[in-house]
Each structure stands twice: as C-alpha cells, then as structure tokens.
Amino acid sequence: MSVTENRVRPGVFIDSVALMRISRDIAALPGIEDAALMMGTPANLEILADAGLLAEAGAAALGGDLILAVRARDRAAAEAALAAAAECLAAPGGSSVGDAGAGWQPRTLRGAVDTLPGANLALISVPGDFAAAEAWKALRLGLHVMIFSDNVAIEDERALKQAGRERGRLVMGPDCGTAIIAGTPLAFANEVPRGDVGIIGASGTGIQEVSCLVARAGGGVSHAIGVGGRDFSSEIGGIATHMAIDALDNDPATREIVLISKPPAAELLPALVARIAASEKRFTLCLLDAAPIALPENARQVATLAEAAGRPPAFDAAAQAPKPGPGRRGARGLFCGGTLAGEAGILFRRAGRDDAMIDLGADERTRGRPHPMIDPAPRDELLAGALADGDLAVVLLDLILGHGAHGDPAGGIAAALAAASADRPHVVASVTGTDRDPQSHAATTARLAAAGVLLAPSNAQAAELALACLAAGDD
Amino acid sequence: MNDVVEAVEGANAEALARMLAGDPVLVDVVGAGEAIPALGEKVIGHAGPPVAWREMCGPMRGAVAGIAVFEGWARDLADAEQRAAAGDFTFRPNHDFDAVGPMTGMTTRSQPLLVVENRAFGNRAYCTINEGLGKVMRFGGNDGEVLARLAWLRTRLGPALGAALRDQGGIPLKGLVARGLTMGDEMHQRNVGCTGLLLRALAPALARTCPDREALAEILAFIAGNDQFFLNVAMVMGKAIMDPVRNIDGASVVTAMCRNGTDFAIRVSGTGDDWFTAPVEMPEGLYFPGFTAADANPDMGDSTIVETVGLGGFAMAAAPAVAGFVGAGSASEAALTTRAMSEITVGHNPEWTIPALDYLGVPSGIDIRRVLETGLAPTINTGIAHREPGIGQVGAGVVRAPMACFADAARALGHRLGVS
Numbered sequence: 075m076s077v078t079e080n081r082v083r084p085g086v087f088i089d090s091v092a093l094m095r096i097s098r099d100i101a102a103l104p105g106i107e108d109a110a111l112m113m114g115t116p117a118n119l120e121i122l123a124d125a126g127l128l129a130e131a132g133a134a135a136l137g138g139d140l141i142l143a144v145r146a147r148d149r150a151a152a153e154a155a156l157a158a159a160a161e162c163l164a165a166p167g168g169s170s171v172g173d174a175g176a177g178w179q180p181r182t183l184r185g186a187v188d189t190l191p192g193a194n195l196a197l198i199s200v201p202g203d204f205a206a207a208e209a210w211k212a213l214r215l216g217l218h219v220m221i222f223s224d225n226v227a228i229e230d231e232r233a234l235k236q237a238g239r240e241r242g243r244l245v246m247g248p249d250c251g252t253a254i255i256a257g258t259p260l261a262f263a264n265e266v267p268r269g270d271v272g273i274i275g276a277s278g279t280g281i282q283e284v285s286c287l288v289a290r291a292g293g294g295v296s297h298a299i300g301v302g303g304r305d306f307s308s309e310i311g312g313i314a315t316h317m318a319i320d321a322l323d324n325d326p327a328t329r330e331i332v333l334i335s336k337p338p339a340a341e342l343l344p345a346l347v348a349r350i351a352a353s354e355k356r357f358t359l360c361l362l363d364a365a366p367i368a369l370p371e372n373a374r375q376v377a378t379l380a381e382a383a384g385r386p387p388a389f390d391a392a393a394q395a396p397k398p399g400p401g402r403r404g405a406r407g408l409f410c411g412g413t414l415a416g417e418a419g420i421l422f423r424r425a426g427r428d429d430a431m432i433d434l435g436a437d438e439r440t441r442g443r444p445h446p447m448i449d450p451a452p453r454d455e456l457l458a459g460a461l462a463d464g465d466l467a468v469v470l471l472d473l474i475l476g477h478g479a480h481g482d483p484a485g486g487i488a489a490a491l492a493a494a495s496a497d498r499p500h501v502v503a504s505v506t507g508t509d510r511d512p513q514s515h516a517a518t519t520a521r522l523a524a525a526g527v528l529l530a531p532s533n534a535q536a537a538e539l540a541l542a543c544l545a546a547g548d549d
Numbered sequence: 550m551n552d553v554v555e556a557v558e559g560a561n562a563e564a565l566a567r568m569l570a571g572d573p574v575l576v577d578v579v580g581a582g583e584a585i586p587a588l589g590e591k592v593i594g595h596a597g598p599p600v601a602w603r604e605m606c607g608p609m610r611g612a613v614a615g616i617a618v619f620e621g622w623a624r625d626l627a628d629a630e631q632r633a634a635a636g637d638f639t640f641r642p643n644h645d646f647d648a649v650g651p652m653t654g655m656t657t658r659s660q661p662l663l664v665v666e667n668r669a670f671g672n673r674a675y676c677t678i679n680e681g682l683g684k685v686m687r688f689g690g691n692d693g694e695v696l697a698r699l700a701w702l703r704t705r706l707g708p709a710l711g712a713a714l715r716d717q718g719g720i721p722l723k724g725l726v727a728r729g730l731t732m733g734d735e736m737h738q739r740n741v742g743c744t745g746l747l748l749r750a751l752a753p754a755l756a757r758t759c760p761d762r763e764a765l766a767e768i769l770a771f772i773a774g775n776d777q778f779f780l781n782v783a784m785v786m787g788k789a790i791m792d793p794v795r796n797i798d799g800a801s802v803v804t805a806m807c808r809n810g811t812d813f814a815i816r817v818s819g820t821g822d823d824w825f826t827a828p829v830e831m832p833e834g835l836y837f838p839g840f841t842a843a844d845a846n847p848d849m850g851d852s853t854i855v856e857t858v859g860l861g862g863f864a865m866a867a868a869p870a871v872a873g874f875v876g877a878g879s880a881s882e883a884a885l886t887t888r889a890m891s892e893i894t895v896g897h898n899p900e901w902t903i904p905a906l907d908y909l910g911v912p913s914g915i916d917i918r919r920v921l922e923t924g925l926a927p928t929i930n931t932g933i934a935h936r937e938p939g940i941g942q943v944g945a946g947v948v949r950a951p952m953a954c955f956a957d958a959a960r961a962l963g964h965r966l967g968v969s
Contacts, residue, residue, distance in 0.1 A: 084721075085572065085721040085723055085724050086723070086724060086727070086900055087723075087724030087725070087727040087728050087900070088727065088900070088902065089727075089728075089731045089902065089904060089908070091904070092902065092904070092908045138721060138724045163899055164899050165899060177881065177885065178884075178885055178888040178889075180892065181889070181892045181922075181923040181924075181925060182892050182919065182922060182923055184892070184919075185888075185891065185892040185923075188891060210551070210554075214554075214558075
C-alpha cells in the first residue's frame, strides 16, 4: 500500500521550471512512485489529485503556497524524499556555474568554492604575512591546504597543522613548492605518469627529482605530497608527514612510499619508525645526510634522491670523466634547487672536498627577485664568471623543468658556453624533468650536449661525474 | 583570534537566518501621524543619516520647502526656506521611525504610509507611496503639480489602498518578489513585474471596497501607469526584514544602507544604531533627453535598503533590462555583478532565485569583513536627481557604496569585540 505525503510552505513562490527539475530528481529516488513540487493554485491541486499525489495538507494549500508532494512505497521513503526536496530548495542552483556566470574570476576562496563546488584543496600563494590568514579560511571551508608562500611564522604553521589534523585536512607547507595530487601538478611540478609510487617530501626540488627519475625509469607516481621544510622539526612534530603517510598507506593505488626529508628531530624518530612498521607497504627514506637509522624490514634508507627513486640509472662516471685543464683543481656548484645543492654538497664532503655548492634559490638570494627556476639570468651571470675562472676544473649545474619553471633554462647556459674561451672548466649538469614537460627533457639535454655540457642522468650522478673529473686531474 | 572569528561567523549565521525567516506582509496604509506619533508639528523625516539644513543638497532643500508648504508650515517655497534656515523644522532620519523613504525621502505627519508587518517577528515598517516618475517630490520637485499629486495620494489613494488591504487581510510579499525576480525585476530600478503582480492582487479588494467607480478607475490607472509603484513597497519590505537583524552581538552584517545626498551611511548589526558615514559618490548612468552628468546630484535615498536585503544591484542578473546601466550593459555583465556581490554576502536567499543564474539565490547579508577583504563595495542601482531644487529626476544609473563606511564600521566592531 503506497503512502502519499504532502508538505506545504506557505507564501513560498518558486518558479515552476525550477520546481519541475527538483520534482524529476525526487521522483527518481528509491522507493518513490511519483513526486511533484507545485504552487497550490486550483489548477495545480487538480493535477496533483489526478496524479494521486494530493493529501489533506496539500488540499488546503492556497495559490501562493508551495506544495511538496510524494507518493512512496512506504513512509520512510516518503520522508527521505521530502527531506531531499527540502535540501534542494535550501540550495537552489546547486551547480551555480551557469553559462551566465562564466568569466567570473572569484575574489575569495569562498567565491572560488562556490564556483567549483567539488574543490577540496586550496593552493595559497600570497605574501607570507597574509598566508596564514588565507590558510585558516581554507581550513574553515573544509579544504586541504597547500601553502606555497614562505615567511610564515612557525607558531602559525603549528596552529594550522594542528587544526588541520583535528579536521582531517592536510596542511602542506608553508614553503611547499611542489605537489602532484592524483596526477595534477601543483606549483613547481613535472608531468609524470600516474603509478604506484607515493612521495612525501619536505623539499620541492627533492620531490621533482625523485618523481622525474621514477617517470624516466618507466614508473609513475600516485601522489606526491609536500609537507614543508620544517615539518619534522621539534616544534611541528611531523604532523603533515604522518598525515601524508596515513593517506598514502590507505590509498590502494600506492604500493611504495618514498619519504624525502632532512633528518628528523631525534625525539620524532621512534614515532616515525613505529608508523612505518605498522604499514604493510614498502618505504624508502631519503633523509639527507642522516646517520643510519634502525628501520623495520619494510623500509630502507638511501643516501641520494637517485637511489630513492629506485635503482639509479646505469651510468659510469669514471669512464665519462674528462681530465681538467692544467692547473685546474677547484669545483663550484651553481644550483637552482636547494635540495639538489645539498645532495651535491653531501657527496662532495664524503669525497673529502669542501667546494662551494651554491643554492641560488636560498631566501637571502631571492629577496625581491624571482627564484632562479623562474628567471635563470642570475645563474647565467655567475656561470659566465665561473667559466672565466682559471682555478676551476669543473662547474656543476642543475636544470629544473616542469610547470612554473623557466621556458628555456638551457638557453642561457648554451649562450654562456658559446661566449667562453676554449680554455675553461668542464660543465657538468643534470636535468630534472620529463619528456612530457613543456620544456621537454630530451630537447633540453640535446641542447646542452650540443653546447658542450657533460650530462648525467641524475643530480647525484652529476656530482659523481664532477668528482670523477677532479679525480682524473689528480692522476 | 579564531574564537572571535567563530563568534562573528555564528552571529552572522543568526543574522542571515533572521533575514531568511522574515515574512513581510503589506497590511495597511495609514496616516503618518497615526503610525508614527513622533512625527509631529514641523518634524520632517528625511532619507539617509542625520543632516542639517545647511548641509543639505539642492533637491533635499527643494523637497523640504515643498513638504513644508504641503503641510501648511509655510506660506510658500521662499518662506519655507527661510523657516528651514532659521531652524523652524526638526529634521530626523526616517530610520529613527522604523521608516524609509526614496531619494529625498520626505516623511511628514499627514502623508499616507504603506505598512509592512514582518509576521515572523511582529515588527512593522513604514514608507510613503510612490508618486510616479519625472517631476516628483522624492527627486526634489516641489511645484503646484507635485503638491497636488501628494494631496491626491493623501485623500484618495492612501485611504483606498488601506481599505483594500484591510479587506483582504494583507498581501504577503516574499512570494510576490520571488515571482518578480523571474519576470525581470530587481526591485530597485525595475519594478514592472511586481507592480503588475501587486495590482493583480489588489484589484478585487479595491473593486470591493472603493465605492466610487471614477475614483477606482483613477486609482487603477495611477498604479498601472507607474512602473515604479512597487519600489516603495520593496523598500518598506526591506526595512521590515532588516530591523529584526539589528543588534546581534558580534554580527558584521549590514542592516541598513542609506544616503541623504551629502553622506552615505551604513548600520551594522553588531554595532547597534551607530551610523558609519562617508561622502556619497556620484552615480554613473544614463540621462533623460536634455540632461547630462553635469546636472546630476550625488546619490540619495533610503532605497538602498533594497540592496541590503539582496535585491537591486545584488539581483542585477535577474534584470537584463537594467543591465544597460552597468558598463557595457550585456546580460552576462549583469550576471557578473550578482556573482561579485555573492563574494561579499553571508549567503544566498533560496526563496528569491534568479533563473538566468541556474536558480542561484540572491546574495544576502552584506558582511563588512568581506567587503573589505575583496575591495568590492556594494553595487547600487539608483535614480539620479537634478542637483538644483525643484527639477526632479534626470536619469538613472549605478553607484558604489563608499569603502570608508565599511572600514570605519569594521574598526568599531573590532573595538567592541576587543580585537582593535
């Protein structure tokens, strides 16, 4: 025996076309035989009666009253449908992005969420003084947050990450330069295929290097999650890293998790190790310059980003290394990527050398000017100077491709080499990128090779090649 | 700090809930002196925040002179001006009396006032009856024709409307306005649909209660001949909806916007009855033949209560015909205005929807914090008066609320919340 239920909203007028659209959706709900939302005019009451939709409440409605009418298999289905109808009425124009609204550029996060109701992540790139306030707004809107901005106070970072944890929302950053979420590159990131490697990184260029090496080896990335350089400090306690591990651990598409970080604060290690042990997935920890850590069986610790990406590409540095010119003994690194400079520095120190590995993207060098990944001109100038330096045996470079990066980072390097004399230091470089990046890894490496640059497949191997050059000079 | 934000958000949610719960019904037309006892001898209610005679703009002075003659407080216009200058009259904002008035907003004791009752909260609000277009008192007109029309409103139209409304138990306005939005009205510059709907609703009761067929014909012709007749109804409805939203602790929602031709002012729920004022801006618009921007008076009137409830400029997308007043004037540009206003409001009104925006509700509950955050001042659709007294309307257009009001109000609210 079916049930007919009516609700009446006195004095509520809704356009009939809008009501018919809602009626159609409600009629399609489970257990509903028929449904109609109509104004209570005499003609409409007749229609409702003929359709077997009119109950006592509706029959008493006036022309200016809205009637919600359903005929359902049982009372529960009827109530559910009426509740659904009420929900539709409370938020008409659910997909508020009509054609007429096209061209609207939202001014606020809230406006953006209204325009794109399914959005669940906000990328915040505003001057640091305002970043925390925007991040709070994003959290209140129920969004995950990626804070690209730097110069955010650590107290704000802690409060934001704690609040995010309470709400189940990831706060990536501040100073989170790179993320790839479900195949979508955010900020400085590369076009890598989707795959089963999940990456968590405190460093943007570290994530870029590992994700590109994974891609060039034929693999793919499920998600790459940036957490910001301070996440594993005592003050923050690794909140975002742990949330990212949880997320990737629960993600069926992720088989292996790579964690890139500076060495965590000592008191945070036990919890990290315990969390890894609780997972059934394989972990690779690339904690730059960290002493060996006792890890559970499902985890391994590696020294370089190239190893973190899996088996490093085959490359025989010693066989490729040319001798430096007579009297040339020094080396200099000119890097755009901070983590890449750090990685090279570690490898140099392990080889007993203390040559300068300069991070041109360091805060003190980028104040008031774009990062060298965006504008490589400052590095090109320094490269010209290094090429004229009679003491240098080798100059070590990185090139970073992908979204956000300069459109042709090889151009300035080729020009500097063309202008240099034949008696110059060797130039060794690696290119972080993929062939699907706008700048193309293949095209960039070909251009550099033609200009006389010695190329290695990864940043670590470029450092090894530079060291091999220096060693060849010692023979 | 976050506690304060949560408190403000909660207060604003309450403010929006009260707005949406409002149930405005046009119930009566009564004499101003009866409805508002404080409107006594030589007391003149005017639009906007408080203003003294010496600060009044041309059309406001013209209207004051005209209404003083109309009420019998002066022999002629010159005498009225002298008396005004001598301090013979008491000037009070309409908002002091639960009332609003369009443009100059003259409200005095013998005029008939529309009465809207908000049945959800029990409060009443008042507004004069719309006089028509062209040379009218609300635009500063004050000659014999203007005063004769006011007399007709007082003796004929007002009592007849009151009788008809009482006879039929009032006309609920929320649904009527919802319908008007689907007919291309935004209820500030365009009231064609709603005026027709109101006349349709009133006609049977008017026919029943008006004993004189000639008078009835005159009344029906007057309403039918004035596309803006509903404007004053929309205004008093707005006032009746917004008054229960006043005085919610912590709420940053605007409860009134108004201008007196000299200053623009807003009231905010969490800061009580304080007015936050700034010099009013010049509208940009289109002019009647023979007039230009050089003739225009700065923005004026209590009619911005319409925008305060989410209509007028906020509902621009509903009224493509009004879009001509906005920049290039395309329908899509009108839609963008409504979307922009969505950025500065607490929410949307699910009962007042705009078909052209896929039934998006009109943006409702202006939040001063969002105005300041976005730099988007409320967009107001308005008529334009001649700057000289006695001439009347010369055009219509769009004007922005001055940002300084919102900054001052935010400082005051912050002070009350202990975050200044």
